[in-house]
Amino acid sequence: MTLEKGGVHEILELDLNEFGDLAAGFAAPMALVWLIAGYFQQQVEIRQNTAALDQQDASLRLQVDELKCSVEAQLLQAATSREQLTVASASAEFHRKEMMRSKQPLISMATGGSGAHRQAGQIYIDVQVQNHGHALTQGKFTIHPEEGSQITFGNGQVSESIDRIGAEGTHRSRMVCQPGFVGEFAMSLHYTDGLGDRQCLLVTATKKDPQKIKFEVHPWSPLAD
Structure with missing residues (x-):
């Protein structure tokens, strides 16, 4: 159906079926445009979400690396402390025995x-x-x-x-x-x-x-x- 003359008056005289066909004719292109726009908008949001996830993943990896470095530093510090304690203990034992030896007869x-x-x-x-x-x-x-x-x-x-x-x-x-x-x-x-x-x-x-x-x-x- 086409409207060549009569304008709104003629539209109002349409049957419901014809009015529905007319409305569908107008709505279909708009729906298509809306669908296409929604698709592109969804793609933009997906890319934004992906970028955010990548950034979050990079941040988590950085935190894991920092935690790993912190653990390694603490282990090294603990090993150094144990070594220092061993040396100090050996030195104290040496001086103890030397002191005891100095108090012995020869x-x-x-x-x-x-x-x-x-x-x-x-x-x-x-x-x-x-x-x-x-x-x-x-x-x-x-x-x-x-x-x-x-x-x-x-x-x-x-x-x-x-x-x-x-x-x-x-x-x-x-x-x-x-x-x-x-x-x-x-x-x-x-x-x-x-x-x-x-x-x-x-x-x-x-x-x-x-x-x-x-x-x-x-x-x-x-x-x-």
């Missing part, structure tokens, strides 16, 4: 005095104990002879008390051996050090010469070790 033993002499069927050997370290107090030498050996101190006992040996001091003792005794035996020296702690030194003794005993004093080490 003992050497040798046959001295008049050497050895025989009396009443026994051999008497003079022994000289020298201290080149810190003074010791409340000392006690103990002989640990091999089974069947006959060796004691001059008092007839296997132990001898020492009240004190000062720094650079000397203690003289006497050991008694059965004639013909040769071999090795062990000794121990228990004492109180400069810190007031009880300590122990071990001594290895060897008698191969009738006139002498060779002593080897083992280096002091903390009892806790």
Whole structure:
């Protein structure tokens, strides 16, 4: 249907079907334009949303990288702290042992005095104990002879008390051996050090010469070790 003349009056006289056809004819192009415009508008919004998501993704990646760097820095800092603590602990332990060592005597033993002499069927050997370290107090030498050996101190006992040996001091003792005794035996020296702690030194003794005993004093080490 076309409108050539009559204008609005003629439109109003149209049947409903014809009016609907007329309205559809006018609305269809507008709907198409609206659809096309909506499509392009949707594309713009999609691109904007995509850009926003990309920006958000980049921001999240940046946050993840920053978090990763932060974790790595904290791990490195923790490792450095552990290393520093280990070094500090080792240094403190070293200085503790050095301080303890400075409070210990430095003992050497040798046959001295008049050497050895025989009396009443026994051999008497003079022994000289020298201290080149810190003074010791409340000392006690103990002989640990091999089974069947006959060796004691001059008092007839296997132990001898020492009240004190000062720094650079000397203690003289006497050991008694059965004639013909040769071999090795062990000794121990228990004492109180400069810190007031009880300590122990071990001594290895060897008698191969009738006139002498060779002593080897083992280096002091903390009892806790």
